[in-house]
Amino acid sequence: MxxxxxxxxxxxxxxxxxxxxxxxxxxxxxxxxxxxxxxxxxxxxxxxxxxxxxxxxxxxxxxxxxxxxxxxEEEKRLKSELMELRAKYRIPDNIELPIASPIDSVLWKLETNYKLANSDIEILRTHNLSETIALIKDIENFLKLKNKFKVTQGSNIFPEEPLYLILKKLSAKEELSDSEAEWLLNSGLQEVFETYQQQKNIRKAELEFLELKSKYQVDSYPETVISSKLYAILKKLDSGDTLNHKDGQWLKKKKLNSLIKLDEEQRISRLFIELKETYHATQHNDTKVCDIPTGDACSPQVRLSDHLFKVLIRMASCDTGVSKLLRIIQTFPEHFKSELREKDINWLTEQGLPETAAIAHKIHFQSLKSKYRIIGHNLPADPFYLIMLKLEREERLDPKQVVQLIEEDSLSKGGKIAIAHCRLEAIFYEQEYQRTGNKWNLPSASSNWRKACEPKKALKLTENLNWNKVREADLKSALLVTRGAAFRDLAQLEEAESCAMQAMESQPDNHQPYTLMGAICYDQGRYTEGDTWFDMAAKRGANDTDDEIERIVRMTKDKDKRIAVVEYLLNKDPKRYKWAKSDLN
CATH class of the missing domain: 1.10.150 (DNA polymerase; domain 1)
Known part of the structure; x- marks a missing residue:
């Protein structure tokens, strides 16, 4: 072929x-x-x-x-790749390894993200590849860190990348350099950067916590984490905020009394500033208040600010127009609270605070009106303010003025002012009796104690009296009548009746014992018998028996008894007793 x-x-x-x-x-x-x-x-x-x-x-x-x-070209190419892997995973050049070495298989598994088995690591250990094993541990740690900080972008797992060092620092809560923080932003790792910012804020807060503990001398308190209740409390104190009830209870439980005291001092200072602004007392610049003694006088060792604070507190306590201040004052200890007094107003004037004194004058007047239950927004200061000031000073009022105001319906006969007036009169007559020994002061004192709604004190005046030595019939009758009336006030009607009868024996022509007996009978529901006694009183010169009957009706608290006596009076003489109709309901 x-x-x-x-x-x-x-x-x-x-x-x-x-x-x-x-x-x-x-x-x-x-x-x-x-x-x-x-x-x-x-x-x-x-x-x-x-x-x-x-x-x-x-x-x-x-x-x-x-x-x-x-x-x-495959063999040549494979050899090249395996050599690159060996270099990448730090296999020393002086170690001769055939292409069929199992080490290359281990490296290839590692490169293609297969999880290495213990047997793989053992192969590396057998060849004394400690540097490679350390690198593998770094890779595993890097993967864990990426998962921990939710880094999903980028497939590179080699720990030589800047991200590895950054994540290790974040995991250890260490500070990043400015260049590392900038690298995170430039790499689009916003979530990791936010984690860094959060850690930075926490470190800043922890440092602040340590500084606050040192500043407020509570270094011995063991907690350092910013979630501690103490950190929140110290921040409040440092910013001037008021601690709440739970904060106070926590401090008390932990026996951090110095912080409790500091909070009280700060609250007082803030309140002092607000009080001075409210009541035009800003001429005085000092806002620090010491522990104020409970005494009233502004002694030499008490600063001006201390006494001014007490006076302003009294003003606010009586001022219904400052509800916010009242709520704050209610949280203060009791020794800070008391009533505004006349001498406080005088003191403000002496200190060159005329505007504050004028405001205090108005508040004091309103406070006294409330205390003595005087109704009327347009009530003139003259004479009522002066009257109430006298009562506050425990000075006697002019009886004629009181009677006139009662007759003019400007004062209530059973009102607080009238009662206070009668109390002072009772004290006066008691003192006069003790000073002079004149027993005629006793009926006057007893009568005024009754009008002051203190019948027990009226009885006490005469309970140890030697009646055998009271020779004047009219005096004995007066003493027995006022004593009987006090028993009646206390609903001890048998004792009251006994006194009335003895008074009649002492002075049969005096109308007062008969009036007392009429009132006692009405109290017992013996209305007809009571009328007989009232008639006997009228025959002896009493001209106020109807007034006494009206007073009985008004003072009867039992509704059924009051209705019974009203019905009796209206049946007896509806025209004469027409005033009683209003008491049927």
Missing amino acids: NDTKLQKIHFDRLKLKYKIGSTGNVTFDSFLYLILRKAELGMQVTELEIQWLTENRLFNCVDSISLQQYEA
Whole structure:
């Protein structure tokens, strides 16, 4: 067989191998034959030749030749990749390893994110590859840190990346450098940067906590975490905020009394400033208040600010127009609270605070009106303010003035002022009796104690009296009548009746014992008998029996008894007792 024939057979086999069909456009082409011969011999097929194959649409041939040429380089390429892996994972150059070494398999698993088994690590340990093992641990730690800080972007797991060092610092809650923080922002790792900012804020707060503990001398308190209740309390104190009840209870439980005292001092200072602004006393600049003694006088060792604070507190305590201040004052200890007094107003004037004194004057007047239950917004200060000031000073009033005001219906006969007046009168007559020994002062004192709604004190005046030494009939009668009336006030009607009877024996022509007996009978529901006694009193000069009956009706608290006496009076004389109709309901 000649060469030409053999060449043709060879060409056909090559075409079959390189997927060039017999039906193709090419039957025998020496250029194609050249290309196929080069490919078969493992020679490099040039780009020009590949282009020619493509132009002749011999795509399968191109693919076969390309794959064949790629495979020819595979061993070289694989060796290169394995060497790169060894270098990457710190396999020392002086260690000679065959291509079939299991170490390469371990490295390849590691590179392709397979989880290494204990046996893989053991292979590395057997070859004393401690640096590689350390690197693998760093990679595992890096992956854990990325998962911990939710870093999802980027697939690089190699710990030489700046992110690894940053995440390690964040995990250890260490400070980042400015360049590291900037790197996070530039890398788009916003969540990690926010974590860094949070840690930075926590470190700042922890430092602040330590500084506050030192500042307020509570370094011995063991807690340092910023979630501690103490940190929140110290921040409140440092910013001047008021502690709430729970804060105070916590401090008390922990025996941090110095902080409790500091809070009270701060609250007092804040209140002092507000009080001075409210009551126009800002001329005095000192806002610090010491522990104020409970005494009233402003002694030399008590600063001006201390006494001014007490006076302003009294003003606010009596001032119904400052509800906010009242709520604050109510939280203060009791020794801060007391009533505003006349001498407080005088003191303000002496200290050159006329506006404050004028406000105090108005507040004091309103306070006294409330204390003595005087109704009327337009009530004139003269004479009522002066009257109430006298009562506050425990000075006697002019009895004629009191009677006149009662008759003018400007004062209630049973009102607080009248009662206070009667109390002072009773004290006066008691003192007069003790000073002079004149027993005529006793009926006056007793009568006034009764009008002051203190009948027991009226009885006490005469309970140890030696009646045998009371020789004047009129005096004895007066003493017995007032004593009987006091028993009646206390609903001890048998004792009251006994006194009335003894008074009649002493002075039969005096109408007062008979009036007393009439009232006692009415109290007992013996109305007809009571009228008899009232008639006997009228025959002896009494001209106020109807007034006494009206007083009895008004003072009867039992509704059924009051209705019974009213019905009796209206049946007896509806015209004379028409005033009683209003007491039926």
